[in-house]
Amino acid sequence: MTLAFDTPALLWLLPLAALPILASLLATSAYPSLAATPDDAFSTVTGWTLRLAGILAIAALIVGLAGPHSREQSVLRTGRGAHIALLIDRSSSMDNTFAGKQPSGADESKASAARRILASFVKKRPHDEIGVALFSTSPILALPLTLQRDAIEAAVNAIGRPGLAYTNIGLGLAMALSLFEDRDDDAPRTVLVVSDGAALIDRRVQQSLRTSFRQYRLHLYWLFLRTTGSPGIFPRPGEAGENSPQAMPERHLHKFFSELGIPYRVFEAENADAVEEAIAEIGRLEASPIRYEERVPRRDFRPAAFGAAAGAVLLLLLAKLSETRLAGRRP
Amino acid sequence: MTPPALHDARFWLLLASGLCLAVALLVPTIGLRRPSFNIIAVIDITGSMNTRDQAIGGKPASRLDFVKQTLRQALAMLPCQSHVAVALFTERRSFLLSEPVEICENFAAIDGTLARLDWRMAWEGDSYIASGLSHALTLADSLDADLLFLTDGQEAPPPPENWEERFEPGSGRSKGLIAGVGGYVPSPIPKFDPTGREVGFYNVDDVPHETRVGGPPKDAESREGWHPRNAPYGAAARQGNEHLSSVREDHLKVLGSKTGLAYAHLESAEGLAEALMTAAVPRPVRVLRDISALPAALALALLIAAYLPGPPALAARLRSLASLTSRKGIKT
Numbered sequence: 026m027t028l029a030f031d032t033p034a035l036l037w038l039l040p041l042a043a044l045p046i047l048a049s050l051l052a053t054s055a056y057p058s059l060a061a062t063p064d065d066a067f068s069t070v071t072g073w074t075l076r077l078a079g080i081l082a083i084a085a086l087i088v089g090l091a092g093p094h095s096r097e098q099s100v101l102r103t104g105r106g107a108h109i110a111l112l113i114d115r116s117s118s119m120d121n122t123f124a125g126k127q128p129s130g131a132d133e134s135k136a137s138a139a140r141r142i143l144a145s146f147v148k149k150r151p152h153d154e155i156g157v158a159l160f161s162t163s164p165i166l167a168l169p170l171t172l173q174r175d176a177i178e179a180a181v182n183a184i185g186r187p188g189l190a191y192t193n194i195g196l197g198l199a200m201a202l203s204l205f206e207d208r209d210d211d212a213p214r215t216v217l218v219v220s221d222g223a224a225l226i227d228r229r230v231q232q233s234l235r236t237s238f239r240q241y242r243l244h245l246y247w248l249f250l251r252t253t254g255s256p257g258i259f260p261r262p263g264e265a266g267e268n269s270p271q272a273m274p275e276r277h278l279h280k281f282f283s284e285l286g287i288p289y290r291v292f293e294a295e296n297a298d299a300v301e302e303a304i305a306e307i308g309r310l311e312a313s314p315i316r317y318e319e320r321v322p323r324r325d326f327r328p329a330a331f332g333a334a335a336g337a338v339l340l341l342l343l344a345k346l347s348e349t350r351l352a353g354r355r356p
Numbered sequence: 357m358t359p360p361a362l363h364d365a366r367f368w369l370l371l372a373s374g375l376c377l378a379v380a381l382l383v384p385t386i387g388l389r390r391p392s393f394n395i396i397a398v399i400d401i402t403g404s405m406n407t408r409d410q411a412i413g414g415k416p417a418s419r420l421d422f423v424k425q426t427l428r429q430a431l432a433m434l435p436c437q438s439h440v441a442v443a444l445f446t447e448r449r450s451f452l453l454s455e456p457v458e459i460c461e462n463f464a465a466i467d468g469t470l471a472r473l474d475w476r477m478a479w480e481g482d483s484y485i486a487s488g489l490s491h492a493l494t495l496a497d498s499l500d501a502d503l504l505f506l507t508d509g510q511e512a513p514p515p516p517e518n519w520e521e522r523f524e525p526g527s528g529r530s531k532g533l534i535a536g537v538g539g540y541v542p543s544p545i546p547k548f549d550p551t552g553r554e555v556g557f558y559n560v561d562d563v564p565h566e567t568r569v570g571g572p573p574k575d576a577e578s579r580e581g582w583h584p585r586n587a588p589y590g591a592a593a594r595q596g597n598e599h600l601s602s603v604r605e606d607h608l609k610v611l612g613s614k615t616g617l618a619y620a621h622l623e624s625a626e627g628l629a630e631a632l633m634t635a636a637v638p639r640p641v642r643v644l645r646d647i648s649a650l651p652a653a654l655a656l657a658l659l660i661a662a663y664l665p666g667p668p669a670l671a672a673r674l675r676s677l678a679s680l681t682s683r684k685g686i687k688t
Contacts, residue, residue: 327384
């Protein structure tokens with residue numbers, strides 16, 4: 026712990042604390058000569074105690090006025106969690122419900138379900154550094170990795186607002202990965218993709234994503250918010266249709282993710298409860314030991330200094346009240 | 357019998373000092389009202405904001421980089437307890453990146469977001485600034501915030517002649533500032549290929565110089581090759597200076613007067629912070645201030661006064677100090 030002062034210049038007043046050595050608070054009485062009085066231990070101790078009380082009172086007041094405090098600092102602690110990049114689909118289809126309709130009454134949109142559930146997820150994970158990347162036609166970085174909880178909640182809350190245009194997940198993934206750039210700590214890194222659809226990823230983008238995913242040693246989760254009636258990730262019996270990346274981009278994105286050679290899991294959720302379960306499962310999986318910084322707030326020592334001064338002044342007041350005069354003499 | 361100390365001024369000085377100290381210990385803080393601001397900063401990230409007609413540290417910089425730099429510094433000048441949200445503008449609307457957060461506690465996060473802003477985040481190339489501004493005002497209203505709209509004012513495509521009649525300023529509860537970005541001399545706008553690489557500048561033939569929305573302008577009939585049905589805008593495509601960009605202050609000032617927002621040209625972080633705090637509505641917040649220093653300072657002064665001997669006592673003291681130097685064994 027380091028001691029610091031708000032206005033250290035005031036400490037130049039400290040020589041004033043020598044005043045009680047030079048002057049006394051007590052009444053002086055003229056006396057012909059003290060040479061005749063014997064040395065008296067009690068008087069000596071009392072005299073110096075009162076001088077010390079005076080010194081202490083003045084010094085403590087000056088130190089207190091200078092504003093003594095310990096600086097705010099951060100302590101490295103170990104907890105459980107991960108560094109998480111949230112990659113959230115902000116295409117306009119997220120504004121619809123899981124049934125693919127305009128939200129009305131009790132039905133909430135996919136975006137607002139995601140917002141609500143992610144907000145409570147973030148609240149439960151105080152040690153995670155979390156960043157938020159968004160994608161629609163273009164990738165948008167909403168928040169770099171941070172521990173500042175208010176900022177994370179504000180960024181997550183903003184995803185409840187109306188979305189933009191299309192789904193360009195490839196550039197979004199690249200943006201999410203870029204959150205881990207210039208971070209060389211060994212904390213586990215996680216990308217959580219929340220989307221209600223997928224799209225073709227450009228071949229060149231695919232190639233660079235493969236390299237980056239391996240380089241960053243990521244865990245990847247894809248929370249697919251499936252709209253009723255749309256093709257899912259896994260083939261269903263009796264389902265017709267062409268199995269091409271254009272016709273079934275979700276299935277092919279899943280294939281791409283599975284072949285990356287990194288820990289990957291997909292959750293297909295068709296309602297808000299399923300989303301909640303998936304998020305809870307991800308929360309359980311992402312609990313490796315990580316180091317995080319905890320802030321130790323600034324501590325103020327001013328009240329302690331003023332308290333000491335008050336005690337010393339009280340002692341001086343008592344001494345002053347118990348003063349008597351030598352009979353028949355005036356100062 | 358009363359203690360003799362009651363007839364001694366030093367006792368009363370000491371007592372007053374003790375009472376001041378008691379006040380300093382018992383009433384350390386009082387609530388003060390201080391202004392704070394609730395701001396949504398909307399940043400234009402359309403193509404013309406890439407024009408390099410600004411300077412940072414003596415080096416040429418794009419308008420967007422200049423906005424990022426000055427905004428980061430200006431936000432740091434807002435009083436604590438102020439809240440800031442960040443949004444992007446392109447096309448017709450503003451896109452919210454984050455709801456308002458307290459600026460002092462979360463400055464690193466806000467600063468990081470601003471530092472990473474990029475024109476590549478734009479989801480559309482168009483720049484309908486008037487529509488974007490009224491959308492931004494609606495957004496600001498919904499957040500109960502005041503607006504800071506940073507743009508160069510260049511509409512792409514250019515607005516129709518009668519845009520003012522069609523402009524809907526929105527509900528207008530929010531106040532705020534339009535900050536005009538860019539130089540006054542028309543400069544070329546950098547052009548990028550689809551992968552984001554810079555490939556020279558926009559040419560005169562690359563951009564529309566006139567909109568075909570909202571009916572032909574009044575002078576169309578006098579144009580060459582005009583035909584009411586086949587060529588209502590004239591036969592030749594209009595040539596103009598839309599491929600060059602300068603800050604469109606006149607346009608922004610008109611928008612400002614229609615929406616009740618102030619206008620200022622972006623020149624420095626200090627200027628931006630000052631203009632913003634003048635234009636936005638201050639919201640008083642209660643802050644606790646430590647006022648214990650006042651009674652404590654008084655206590656110190658009284659205590660020192662109690663120790664300082666009065667003139668007769670001082671004379672006696674000096675005499676005794678003088679004798680102390682000549683003789684030993686003096687007691688006080």
